[in-house]
Amino acid sequence: MNDKVLIAEDDLRQAEVLRMYLRAEGYEVFVVHDGRAAIDTVRRLRPQLLVLDVMMPKVDGLDVARVLRQETSMPMLMLTARTSEDDLLLGLDLGADDYMTKPYSPRELTARIRTLLRRVQRAAPQEDGVLRAGRITVDPVRHEVRTGGRLVDCTPGEFTVLATMAAEPGRVFTRQQLLERTRGWDTMPTARTIDMYIMNLRKKLEADPRRPKHLTTVHGIGYKMTADPADDTWATPAPAPATDGG
Structure with a gap:
């Protein structure tokens, strides 16, 4: 089954460009144009990933992230025209997994989505819980x-x-x-x-x-x-003493 990606973007032209690129990658794509619809659609469709514009009508993207992060661990990639460090940190603190600032390359955004979805698959719990x-x-x-x-x-x-x-x-x-x-x-x-x-x-x-x-x-x-399973550069030191009283 193809991964479902929800695009929450109030700019109709940008939303359609993203829809085209993601469909070409084989994703099942859904588009909404305001924050309230984004919350409702996530609850109804349970997509594998949400592309979330910060500045949207009805409910802005930051509030959408705040609400949804309490309900789901689904990865969220935030799109923002705000470039200050405080704005980016706020989005990440609210639960966004990645962000891109506008204007952005649709090809790069598609690559970021692939990376996020692969990470979720790799992070699936092992049978032994390790x-x-x-x-x-x-x-x-x-x-x-x-x-x-x-x-x-x-x-x-x-x-x-x-x-x-x-x-x-x-x-x-x-x-x-x-x-x-x-x-x-x-x-x-x-x-x-x-x-x-x-x-x-x-x-x-x-x-x-x-x-x-x-x-x-x-x-x-x-x-x-960052962990490459083929990488052999982790150290194997002797046990070190505790440093925080624990």
């Missing part, structure tokens, strides 16, 4: 992290950050999103806390922590995990 990203495995039940088969000692905060990112390789997480996941593991959590967790994880997992290839920084936004 998260796998390249040579790293995260076992939420046993609370264990291994790289190349070797057990790696992680504090509770580090484990939570790593498990969050390993569940969705390739997704960009803002510091605020990671901070929300780790509340309770640090007495005074801040964005700097997340930076510390990432720094410690790089020391434990990267072959060269100064030049990370897997726990990478997306400047101005946050962090993402």
Whole structure:
């Protein structure tokens, strides 16, 4: 069955161009032109992905993302004419998985959609519940992290950050999103806390922590995990001491 993609875009011409490109890629495409219709259509059709314009009538795209993220983990790619860093961070914090600023290339947008859908397929839960990203495995039940088969000692905060990112390789997480996941593991959590967790994880997992290839920084936004199953550059260090009291 072809993946269903919903386009929520009030510019009729742009919507039709996207419909043409996505249909040529084999997707089943649906189009709506306001935020209220986007929410209703997602609830009715359960598409595999939503392309969501920020500035739409009735309900704007940010509110659509806020509502839908409480109901579904479906990937959302946000389109915006707003180019300030604060606007982009807000969209990501509300649950968007990716964004493109206008004007954009329909071919690039189609490629981003393919990437998001592949990521969702790769992130499907394993039968044993273990998260796998390249040579790293995260076992939420046993609370264990291994790289190349070797057990790696992680504090509770580090484990939570790593498990969050390993569940969705390739997704960009803002510091605020990671901070929300780790509340309770640090007495005074801040964005700097997340930076510390990432720094410690790089020391434990990267072959060269100064030049990370897997726990990478997306400047101005946050962090993402990149994991190629064929890549052999994860480190296999001896267990390191805890650093956050956990």
